Amino acid sequence: MPMAQMVEKVKVLIEALPYMRRFEGKTFVIKYGGNAMVDDQLKNAFAMDVILMRQVGINPVIVHGGGPQIGQIMTRMGLKPHFIDGLRVTDEETVNVVEMVLAGKVNKDIVNLINLNGGRAAGLSGKDGHTIQARKLTHVRRGPEVKVPEIIDLGWVGDVERIDTTLLDRFRASDIIPVVAPVGVGAKGETYNINADSVAGHLAVAMGAEKLILLTDVPGVLDTEGNLISQTPVDDINHLIKTGVIRGGMIPKTETCRHARNNGVSAAHIIDGRIEHALLLEVFTDRGIGTVII
Numbered sequence: 001m002p003m004a005q006m007v008e009k010v011k012v013l014i015e016a017l018p019y020m021r022r023f024e025g026k027t028f029v030i031k032y033g034g035n036a037m038v039d040d041q042l043k044n045a046f047a048m049d050v051i052l053m054r055q056v057g058i059n060p061v062i063v064h065g066g067g068p069q070i071g072q073i074m075t076r077m078g079l080k081p082h083f084i085d086g087l088r089v090t091d092e093e094t095v096n097v098v099e100m101v102l103a104g105k106v107n108k109d110i111v112n113l114i115n116l117n118g119g120r121a122a123g124l125s126g127k128d129g130h131t132i133q134a135r136k137l138t139h140v141r142r143g144p145e146v147k148v149p150e151i152i153d154l155g156w157v158g159d160v161e162r163i164d165t166t167l168l169d170r171f172r173a174s175d176i177i178p179v180v181a182p183v184g185v186g187a188k189g190e191t192y193n194i195n196a197d198s199v200a201g202h203l204a205v206a207m208g209a210e211k212l213i214l215l216t217d218v219p220g221v222l223d224t225e226g227n228l229i230s231q232t233p234v235d236d237i238n239h240l241i242k243t244g245v246i247r248g249g250m251i252p253k254t255e256t257c258r259h260a261r262n263n264g265v266s267a268a269h270i271i272d273g274r275i276e277h278a279l280l281l282e283v284f285t286d287r288g289i290g291t292v293i294i
């Protein structure tokens with residue numbers, strides 16, 4: 001390798017050093033989903049990023065999605081997936097499929113991925129350690145087409161009521177990376193299907209996380225011309241939603257970020273999981289690659 005190229009490599013490490021120092025001992029809650037969870041090269045890059053974070057003393061907590069994987073199994077079973085405002089309408093049969101897919105195969109595949117890349121991961125759902133305590137979500141329909149606000153029954157869709165961090169605190173004290181399925185448990189032991197971004201936001205608050213990082217399939221929050229908004233103060237989110245700059249699936253994402261920011265999390269990031277090593281590029285470089293909500 002030519003000397004100039006070697007020097008460039010060392011510069012990258014030096015650029016990362018102040019960030020490594022600043023984040024040592026801090027918790028990052030990372031929502032993992034989208035393309036980053038299906039493409040083999042991206043999957044391994046994600047695992048390596050998380051392992052490197054753990055190695056330099058950061059406590060990464062992974063919350064995963066799995067909407068497409070649930071959809072595949074439902075279709076095979078002859079069930080038709082149905083969404084309202086980005087939330088899956090979840091009847092009794094569907095909630096069983098959701099739990100089997102998320103807390104089962106999807107969760108274990110991620111645990112396996114991290115372990116195979118040299119880390120130590122353990123999977124849990126919200127039922128383990130009573131970690132994610134939930135109640136039925138009261139969903140009010142929104143958007144320009146809704147004239148009168150209307151409450152919709154989405155079935156077994158949950159809202160986080162309380163997070164018990166006991167189990168996650170144990171992991172924090174060890175070298176184990178927790179991988180959390182977004183399945184909640186109700187007061188009577190009932191199972192709730194919860195949006196993974198929302199679980200990540202609540203976990204970040206409960207754990208006093210330094211960062212909430214949401215991986216998605218777009219570069220970040222885009223303006224009306226499609227240009228990336230690299231940084232935005234949390235107080236501007238409302239305006240961006242009201243003026244229609246932020247729409248659709250980006251509304252609950254940015255609202256989750258706002259909730260986290262307003263409850264002690266220092267920064268919330270929305271980044272492009274289609275970029276290899278998106279996590280390290282966002283966290284350990286001066287410019288970052290996505291949107292940071294400060």
Ligand SMILES: Nc1ncnc2c1ncn2[C@@H]1O[C@H](COP(=O)(O)OP(=O)(O)O)[C@@H](O)[C@H]1O
Nearest residue numbers: 034216217218220221222245246247248249250
């Ligand atoms: N201002 C915006 N910037 C970026 N994406 C936006 C914006 N407004 C709406 N969106 C939409 O939000 C989507 C991301 O939300 P969603 O599909 O729910 O993500 P995920 O599947 O990763 O959870 C984007 O694909 C895009 O279509």
Ligand SMILES: CC(=O)N[C@@H](CCC(=O)OP(=O)(O)O)C(=O)O
Nearest residue numbers: 033065066067087088194195196
């Ligand atoms: C209530 C609700 O919609 N829950 C989601 C949970 C998984 C998820 O959030 O997965 P993604 O991040 O891949 O969308 C669902 O059933 O699909």
